[in-house]
Amino acid sequence: MARKPGVLLLNLGSPASTDVSDVRKYLGEFLMDGRVLDAPKPIRWIVVNGFILPFRPKNSAAAYKRVWTDEGSPLIVKSEKVRELLDCEDCPTFLAMNYGEPSIDQEIEKIKKQGITDLFLMPQYPHYAMSSYETVVAKTMETLREKAPEIQTKLLQPFYQDEDYLGALETVIRPYLEKKPDLVLFSFHGIPERHLRKTDPSHAHCLESGDCCENCHPAHATCYRHQCFTTAHKTAARLGLARDQYHISFQSRLGRDPWLTPYTDKTLEELPGKGVKRLLVICPAFVTDCLETLEEISMEGKDSFLESGGEFFVQIPCLNDHPAWIDVLRNRIDSWRNQTVASATPSA
Known part of the structure; x- marks a missing residue:
């Protein structure tokens, strides 16, 4: 055959x-995924239906309307x-x-x-x-x-370190370097720290030391943090950026548990005070622009940076089409x- x-x-x-009803339905499906909110199902149901869905859909719907x-x-x-x-x-x-x-x-x-x-x-x-x-x-x-x-x-x-993917990132980013930024910020979607520990097959490497992501280990095959660092470092090298010309942060945290740091929103508030007035932001964890890049970074993040004393801010588009x-x-x-x-x- x-x-x-x-x-x-x-x-x-x-x-x-x-519509708030559609956003509520979407968030309910998303947050009830046991690999997203990784608590036992009864607890997950209480958290999602008792503490998140009564309040978050309205704000999220407003954010979606902006993009x-x-x-x-x-x-x-x-x-x-x-x-x-x-x-x-x-x-x-x-x-x-x-x-x-x-x-x-x-x-x-x-x-x-x-x-x-x-x-x-x-x-x-x-x-x-x-x-x-x-x-x-x-x-x-x-x-x-x-x-x-x-x-x-x-x-x-x-494909976080594949040459073709890194080459596409380089192609998209390079023209924006003509804007002469003080810094390029690689902002990746955040995840809870406990997710790293759960996906570490050894349960003895991830986040156990300050340089765990730099020390070669089998855990890196499923370590989101290591893979994000690798993408940023390799892309920066292709662009000819020195280590003090780029920074790495993590966005979009939810809840009170520790998430990967440094946080993007805090970073954007702090950078102008450290002399960074002209900023480019790229979000390599996303291949397609979405709420997290268009609203959280290009709108909310930009406002935060400029209000804190920044003078120039551009979110470089994702790879898209x-x-x-x-x-x-x-x-x-x-x-x-x-x-x-x-x-x-x-x-x-």
Whole structure:
């Protein structure tokens, strides 16, 4: 039987609209994920339904309204554009979100109906984290086992230090260096410190010393902090930035537990007092601009920096549908397809 390849792009998701009810539904689905809020389900239910959903949806809906476009959610719109650019007749490309729509369940149904036999799963997360990469992969594989166990899969691994990804970052960032910034800030999405310890297979390395991320260890294969540092350092080297010309921070924390530091919001308040007046910010943990980059950084973060004495602030766009990023994805797909065809061709 002839093989039919297909590609499934995977990302986080977005509310269906900026209505408070839709935002509440989205946040409920997101926060009830045991790999996001990693407490026992009864406790998670109480925290989410008793302390978060009665209050947070209204504020989040207001934030989404600030970045919403005529076409809809920026994350969905840009992701769909990427899907369209990669799609082709002999290797259809699909797009699914871990929360909201298009859902993983819906897209697997489409994939099965189209007779796809070999599927390349491409999580759009450069770095490994249980609350992003791990959870979307687990959900997708579970759905495939239930609905289409016959489909053969290939999984894109975290690509935080791959030369093609770093090259795309360099291409996007370099033109902005002409603005002569005092500093480039690499702001990564934050995670609770306990997540690092949970994903450390040795349970004896991550955060056990001040230089744990610099000391080679098997834990780095699933260490989000190490992988973020690696992306920043390698990208800065490609750009020719000295160590005092860039900084690393972590944004978007939730709750009172310790999260990865330094915090981006505190950093933006403090930098002007340290002589940084001209700032560029890049968010490499996101390949697509979304609420966390467009509202939290480009709006709230910018206001905070300027009000604290800064004079110039630019958030460099994510990779989005930049040709350099599309080339990276297309080359990965072509390489996979060639390997798939070769393995399926009987030897003479």
